[in-house]
Amino acid sequence: MTRAFTRKGEATRARIVTGAVAEIRERGVDEVRLEDVLARTGTSKGQLFHYFPDGKEELLLAVAQHEADQVLIDQEPMLSNLTSWPAWQAWRDRLIERYLAQGVKCPLNGLLGQTGRRAPGAQAIVTGLMWRWQKAITEGIRHMQSTGDIAADVDADRAAAALLAGIQGGVLLLLSTGKIDHLEAVLDLTLDTLRSGART
Amino acid sequence: MTRAFTRKGEATRARIVTGAVAEIRERGVDEVRLEDVLARTGTSKGQLFHYFPDGKEELLLAVAQHEADQVLIDQEPMLSNLTSWPAWQAWRDRLIERYLAQGVKCPLNGLLGQTGRRAPGAQAIVTGLMWRWQKAITEGIRHMQSTGDIAADVDADRAAAALLAGIQGGVLLLLSTGKIDHLEAVLDLTLDTLRSGART
DNA sequence: CCGAAAATGGACCCGCAAGTCCAAACTCCG
DNA sequence: CGGAGTTTGGACTTGCGGGTCCATTTTCGG
Numbered sequence: 001m002t003r004a005f006t007r008k009g010e011a012t013r014a015r016i017v018t019g020a021v022a023e024i025r026e027r028g029v030d031e032v033r034l035e036d037v038l039a040r041t042g043t044s045k046g047q048l049f050h051y052f053p054d055g056k057e058e059l060l061l062a063v064a065q066h067e068a069d070q071v072l073i074d075q076e077p078m079l080s081n082l083t084s085w086p087a088w089q090a091w092r093d094r095l096i097e098r099y100l101a102q103g104v105k106c107p108l109n110g111l112l113g114q115t116g117r118r119a120p121g122a123q124a125i126v127t128g129l130m131w132r133w134q135k136a137i138t139e140g141i142r143h144m145q146s147t148g149d150i151a152a153d154v155d156a157d158r159a160a161a162a163l164l165a166g167i168q169g170g171v172l173l174l175l176s177t178g179k180i181d182h183l184e185a186v187l188d189l190t191l192d193t194l195r196s197g198a199r200t
Numbered sequence: 201m202t203r204a205f206t207r208k209g210e211a212t213r214a215r216i217v218t219g220a221v222a223e224i225r226e227r228g229v230d231e232v233r234l235e236d237v238l239a240r241t242g243t244s245k246g247q248l249f250h251y252f253p254d255g256k257e258e259l260l261l262a263v264a265q266h267e268a269d270q271v272l273i274d275q276e277p278m279l280s281n282l283t284s285w286p287a288w289q290a291w292r293d294r295l296i297e298r299y300l301a302q303g304v305k306c307p308l309n310g311l312l313g314q315t316g317r318r319a320p321g322a323q324a325i326v327t328g329l330m331w332r333w334q335k336a337i338t339e340g341i342r343h344m345q346s347t348g349d350i351a352a353d354v355d356a357d358r359a360a361a362a363l364l365a366g367i368q369g370g371v372l373l374l375l376s377t378g379k380i381d382h383l384e385a386v387l388d389l390t391l392d393t394l395r396s397g398a399r400t
Numbered sequence: 401c402c403g404a405a406a407a408t409g410g411a412c413c414c415g416c417a418a419g420t421c422c423a424a425a426c427t428c429c430g
Numbered sequence: 431c432g433g434a435g436t437t438t439g440g441a442c443t444t445g446c447g448g449g450t451c452c453a454t455t456t457t458c459g460g
Contacts (some may be wrong), residue, residue, distance in 0.1 A: 006406065006457065030230075033447060044409045045449080051407095055449065126376045130204030158385045165382040166362060176326045182365040185358045193393050206427070206436065233417060244439045247418080255419065 005051075013051040015041050020063050024107045029060070058069050061121050068129040074098050079133075081098075082140025085149065085195065092187045099171055100180050109175060134164045141194070151197035163190050205251075213251040215241050220263050224307045229260070261321050267307050268329040272336075274298050279333075281339025285349065285395065299371055301350045309375060336363045341394070349381055351397035363390050 005013065019041035023032050034056060036120040040043060072079065075098075078091035108126070138160040144150040163186075170183030205213065219241035223232050234256060238244060252258040272279065275298075278291035308326070338360040344350040363386075370383030 004406070008457075009407065012407075034449090035447075046408055046410070046451090049449070056447095125378065130373060130377060158389060161382045161385040162366060165369035165373055165386045166366040167369065168372050169365035169367065172368045172372060173330060173365055176323065177330060178394045182361045185362040186365045189358060189362045204436075208427080209437065212437080234419090235417070246421090246440075249419070250437070256417095400431055 009051070012043065012047060012098060016043055016048060016051060016061050017066060019043075020059055021066055024063060025105050028105075029107065034059075057119055061119055061125070064108065064122055064125045067089050068125050071108065071129060072132060079136045079140075082137070083143050083147075088140070088144075088191055092191065095167065095187065096180060099174055099183060104175055104178065105132070106171065106175055109172070130164065130168075132162050137163055144194070144198075149198050154194065154197060159194065173176070175181060207253070212243065212247060216248060216251060216259070217262050217266060219243075220259055221266055221307070224263060225305055228305075229307065234259075245274075245400055246289055257319055259341060261319055261325070264308065264325045269326050271308065272332060279336045279340075282337070283343050283347075288340070292391065294321055295367065295387065296302060296384060298382060299374055299383060304375055304378060306371065306375055309372070330364065330368075334360050336361055344394075344398075348399050350394050354394065359394065366390060 016037065020032070020037045023036050023040055025037075034045070034048060037059075038048060049055060049061070052062070075091065075094060078087065078094050082091060083089050108129075138156050141150055141154065141156040141159055145152050145154065145156065166186035167183065170180075170186045173182040174180055206342060216237060220232070220237045223236050224242055229238075234245070234248060237259075238248060248259070250386060252262070275291065275294060278287065278294050282288050308329075338356050341350055341354065341356040341359055345352050345354065345356065365388035367383065370380075371388045373382040374380055
């Protein structure tokens with residue numbers, strides 16, 4: 001009862017999402033007007049509302065999902081293979097690198113902050129992202145425990161929760177202060193702590 | 201060249217700010233219309249623009265400053281007296297309590313996220329808040345080092361930076377997931393780590 | 401090659417909320 | 431009390447931008 005898009009239609013839809021992603025990255029969620037997206041993608045009002053019946057809301061949600069997925073993709077293959085200290089270090093480096101490059105433009109943050117207002121769906125997207133992210137970290141810790149590289153008495157879930165929170169806060173502070181110091185401190189100190197308890 | 205407000209005027213101005221603060225806490229930054237503030241405070245357009253010539257922008261900035269100050273005030277007198285482990289614990293409890301009570305409503309977060317867009321001034325306010333916050337934590341750590349309760353080889357600045365980031369992330373996750381777990385994990389694990397190195 | 405369904409373009413509508421303006425009412429000092 | 435300056439009310443203007451509509455063109459299965 002839903003899909004009735006031809007090949008071409010699918011392509012147009014994708015083009016609109018891509019354009020919206022770019023537009024939002026450049027100007028921020030609040031500043032984006034539908035017209036801008038249309039201009040950039042060479043599409044018309046009719047098309048946009050044809051593929052996104054609920055208008056802006058729906059488009060924004062699609063963009064949010066896209067960006068949320070991207071966050072994790074950008075951390076691969078490191079995030080899924082936290083099986084040795086060098087691997088953790090590589091992951092750490094990737095995070096720093098990624099957010100340093102991204103700088104002050106965090107498309108998700110806008111949605112993240114006002115989560116629940118923009119849409120109930122936005123909440124779900126962010127929650128899902130965090131959930132997946134934390135799960136990956138937890139698994140990494142568990143694996144390190146299985147090899148004895150992290151003390152067995154560490155609560156993997158809590159440690160992962162704390163680390164994830166630290167990362168989020170680090171990024172947030174990067175956004176407000178422009179400095180990567182906080183993110184670095186969190187990652188380095190946390191990894192040090194995790195390392196320190198091992199092989200007692 | 202600036203002030204020309206009588207006693208009564210000053211009062212009205214304050215009333216508007218207070219009303220705006222309340223309104224934003226209830227409905228979020230995005231959803232606030234000037235009209236709402238006027239209705240709530242029993243004032244008129246003329247008054248608002250009389251006291252805030254730059255309109256919404258200026259009002260929002262005043263609100264942001266107010267809220268930023270409040271964040272630190274809410275942590276007193278604990279934050280300025282992190283001089284013993286029980287004191288740290290009391291501070292931890294206050295933080296949990298405060299954010300648990302606040303729940304999903306974080307007035308600053310809206311401004312925080314889009315910092316730099318809403319206004320260049322917003323950036324300064326948030327940066328200032330973080331700076332003062334971190335400074336207080338750093339001082340707490342230094343004091344504990346002076347009494348030997350925290351190992352001397354801990355880098356107070358970095359540790360404070362990491363803790364602050366953790367707190368911010370914890371609050372952010374509280375906002376998106378509705379659970380306080382992350383904030384708790386950060387505080388408890390960080391304090392444990394700080395404690396553990398002492399009196400070696 | 402045909403017709404139903406999908407894709408496209410773009411003119412138009414419409415409500416909302418920020419900001420403007422000015423006249424009337426106060427306040428306060430000399 | 432007088433009048434300069436401040437405060438107040440609220441009607442009015444304005445522009446923006448999301449959403450609607452429909453006529454036209456294109457696609458695609460049979």
